[in-house]
Amino acid sequence: RLLTIAANQAAVAIVNARIYGDLLAERDKTLAMINGLNEGIILYDLDRKILLVNPKAQEFLWVQAKDLTGKVLTEAEAKKSVFLANAFRISRIAQQEYETREYATAGPHKTVLEVSEIPVRDATGGTIGSMQILRDITREKEVDILKSGFISTASHQLRTPLTGIHWALDQLKNGGEGPLTPSQQVFVDRLFETSEHLRDLVSDLLNAARMEEGRFGYAFKRQDLLAVIKKVLTDLAIPLQERRLSVDFTEPSSPLPLATVDPANISMAIRNILDNAVRYSPEGKTVRVALRVHRARVVAVGQ
Numbered sequence: 001r002l003l004t005i006a007a008n009q010a011a012v013a014i015v016n017a018r019i020y021g022d023l024l025a026e027r028d029k030t031l032a033m034i035n036g037l038n039e040g041i042i043l044y045d046l047d048r049k050i051l052l053v054n055p056k057a058q059e060f061l062w063v064q065a066k067d068l069t070g071k072v073l074t075e076a077e078a079k080k081s082v083f084l085a086n087a088f089r090i091s092r093i094a095q096q097e098y099e100t101r102e103y104a105t106a107g108p109h110k111t112v113l114e115v116s117e118i119p120v121r122d123a124t125g126g127t128i129g130s131m132q133i134l135r136d137i138t139r140e141k142e143v144d145i146l147k148s149g150f151i152s153t154a155s156h157q158l159r160t161p162l163t164g165i166h167w168a169l170d171q172l173k174n175g176g177e178g179p180l181t182p183s184q185q186v187f188v189d190r191l192f193e194t195s196e197h198l199r200d201l202v203s204d205l206l207n208a209a210r211m212e213e214g215r216f217g218y219a220f221k222r223q224d225l226l227a228v229i230k231k232v233l234t235d236l237a238i239p240l241q242e243r244r245l246s247v248d249f250t251e252p253s254s255p256l257p258l259a260t261v262d263p264a265n266i267s268m269a270i271r272n273i274l275d276n277a278v279r280y281s282p283e284g285k286t287v288r289v290a291l292r293v294h295r296a297r298v299v300a301v302g303q
Helices: 002-035 055-061 082-091 138-173 182-213 225-235 237-242 263-280
Strands: 040-045 050-053 100-104 112-121 127-136 221-223 246-250 259-261 286-294 297-302
Touching: 040 055, 040 082, 055 082, 055 127, 082 100, 082 127, 138 182, 182 225, 182 263, 221 225, 221 263, 225 237, 225 246, 225 263, 225 286, 237 263, 259 263, 263 286
Parallel strands: 246 286
Antiparallel strands: 040 050, 040 127, 100 112, 112 127, 221 259, 286 297
8 A cells, every 4th residue: 555655646746747847848938939039028026026027128228137136126226227217217107008108218328118018917817917018119219300300301491492482473473573364364373372282281291290399289269160161172173173073062051150270270181181082082973061060069071
């Protein structure tokens, strides 16, 4: 009986050893995958204690794993170096699950990191920790800055010749250089409208650059939207003719209240919608536009 018990215990020990060996092999495989990733990984437990920092995260933050592993980073720890301060601030980023934020590191090595918060769950679905994934987006940010600078510079340089063209056409249009024949007047009027449209496009490019730089603002005022829509429809007269489209504009039966809008931007929004209607409607069809009041709001409807 004793030999049987000993044999059974030895068999269990051998099975457990094999299971343990398999678990170690799986662990080593998982660690090799994590260490080989091109993204930084910081693994936390539920108390925000750091359990793992892969080589890429160490490279991004200029720290060693031994300086972080097993610690809950505090402000006192962050005061030791700018690199630990970066790790501390990243660990304290307020994020929901699967949310992504940006963090620009302090210190001599400037890096912009995209930080994603991922929950870590066990086999039953319970949360046992969390993981931050760090991705270096410094290059992408530099490209965005260069692009914005190019757009801003090009737009400013285009404004000067466009202003000269617009002024010259205005002189011709209003008879400043002598009377025009009826056909010449129509031609100059169309050129004048086109130059205005080009000026609006350049302004839109400047606004796009300002938005990316955080310098864009709205100038709200009380505006009659009926006049805005009529102006946009007038500007689209040539594209409508080219595509043999007609416009059915249902004006409101009674005067509309003034709407609080940014005139330039609401005009751009309406123009984009109607321009899409013109561009994608089959030839010979009708573009229908209506303006009405609905629940104390002025609503523009198009189809």
